[in-house]
Amino acid sequence: MKTGLVIVHYNDYESxxxxxxxVKDYSVIHRIVIVxxxxxxxxxxxxxxxxxxxxxxxxxxxxxxxxxxxxxGCRALIKELGPCNLIISNxxxxxxxxxxxxxxxxxxxxxxxxxxxxxxxxNNHLNRGxxxxxxxxxxxxxxxxxxxxxxxxxxxxxxxxYQHRISVVDVVSGxxxxxxxxTLERINYLxxxxxxxxxxxxxxxxxxxxxxxxxxxxxxxxxxxxxxxIDKNLKKIKKLKLQKExxxxxxxxxxxxxxxxKVLLKFTAFTSRMILTVVYFVKDLGK
Numbered sequence: 001m002k003t004g005l006v007i008v009h010y011n012d013y014e015s016x017x018x019x020x021x022x023v024k025d026y027s028v029i030h031r032i033v034i035v036x037x038x039x040x041x042x043x044x045x046x047x048x049x050x051x052x053x054x055x056x057x058x059x060x061x062x063x064x065x066x067x068x069x070x071x072x073g074c075r076a077l078i079k080e081l082g083p084c085n086l087i088i089s090n091x092x093x094x095x096x097x098x099x100x101x102x103x104x105x106x107x108x109x110x111x112x113x114x115x116x117x118x119x120x121x122x123n124n125h126l127n128r129g130x131x132x133x134x135x136x137x138x139x140x141x142x143x144x145x146x147x148x149x150x151x152x153x154x155x156x157x158x159x160x161x162y163q164h165r166i167s168v169v170d171v172v173s174g175x176x177x178x179x180x181x182x183t184l185e186r187i188n189y190l191x192x193x194x195x196x197x198x199x200x201x202x203x204x205x206x207x208x209x210x211x212x213x214x215x216x217x218x219x220x221x222x223x224x225x226x227x228x229x230i231d232k233n234l235k236k237i238k239k240l241k242l243q244k245e246x247x248x249x250x251x252x253x254x255x256x257x258x259x260x261x262k263v264l265l266k267f268t269a270f271t272s273r274m275i276l277t278v279v280y281f282v283k284d285l286g287k
Contacts, residue, residue: 114212129169
C-alpha cells in the first residue's frame with residue numbers, strides 16, 4: 001500500500017521547506033500534498049517553487065481551519081493513490097530517519113490500531129498523548145493558576161504508562177500522526193466545526209467509536225520545532241477565546257455535557273478569559 005504525506009501550512013515557508021528537504025527522497029512516501037491555509041502572496045509564491053512530480057501544493061482561498069485543511073489534503077491523496085497510508089504533519093516538524101516512518105506504518109497494520117503517533121519532542125518536553133477530559137474536568141481546567149496541577153494529575157499519564165514500546169492513549173498529538181485512508185473514510189473524515197484546538201480530542205472520540213485505539217510509539221522521536229516568537233497579549237486572548245469555543249463544541253457534541261456542565265464550561269471559560277485579560281493588560285503597562 002502506498003503512503004502519502006499531508007502538510008498543513010500557514011505563513012511558515014522556512015519550516016515547510018526544511019521538512020520537504022528532509023523527506024522528499026524517502027522512498028516510503030509516494031506523494032506529498034502541501035495544503036496552504038491562505039498565506040500571504042509572498043509566501044504563496046515561494047510555495048509554488050516546491051511543486052514537483054512528487055509534491056503538490058493546494059492553495060485554499062481562505063483559512064477555514066486545521067481540520068478542513070487536513071480533509072482537503074487527504075481527499076487529494078486518496079483520489080491519486082487510492083487506499084493508502086496517510087501521514088498528517090504540521091509544517092514545523094523534523095523527522096530524522098525514514099525507518100521511523102516505516103516502523104510507524106508497521107505498527108499501524110495491527111488490527112486494533114486506528115491512529116499511531118511517535119513521541120513528540122516540543123519545547124524540551126515529551127508529548128506522548130493524554131487523557132480525553134470530561135466536561136467537569138475541562139471546566140476545572142479552565143480555572144486560572146490551578147490548571148497546571150490538574151493537567152499533570154488528571155490529564156497526563158504517569159511514566160509507568162510508557163514502559164513498553166507501544167502505549168495506548170486516549171488522544172495523540174495532531175502535529176504528526178499516521179492512519180489508514182479507509183479508517184479516515186470510515187469516521188467520515190475530521191469534524192470541520194472547529195477552526196483550531198480540540199481537533200485531536202474529536203478525532204480520538206471518532207476513532208474510539210469504531211472500536212479502534214490510538215497509540216504512541218515510545219522509541220520513535222519526532223521534533224515539533226515550535227516558533228520561538230511570542231504572541232502579543234491581544235492575540236493570546238483571541239486564541240484563548242477560540243480554544244474555549246472549540247472546547248464547548250467538543251464537550252457538548254461528543255461528551256454530551258448536561259445542563260449544569262454546560263453552565264460550568266461557559267462560566268469558567270468566561271471568567272478565565274477576563275482574569276487573563278487583566279493580567280496581560282497589567283503586564284503591558286509594566287513594559
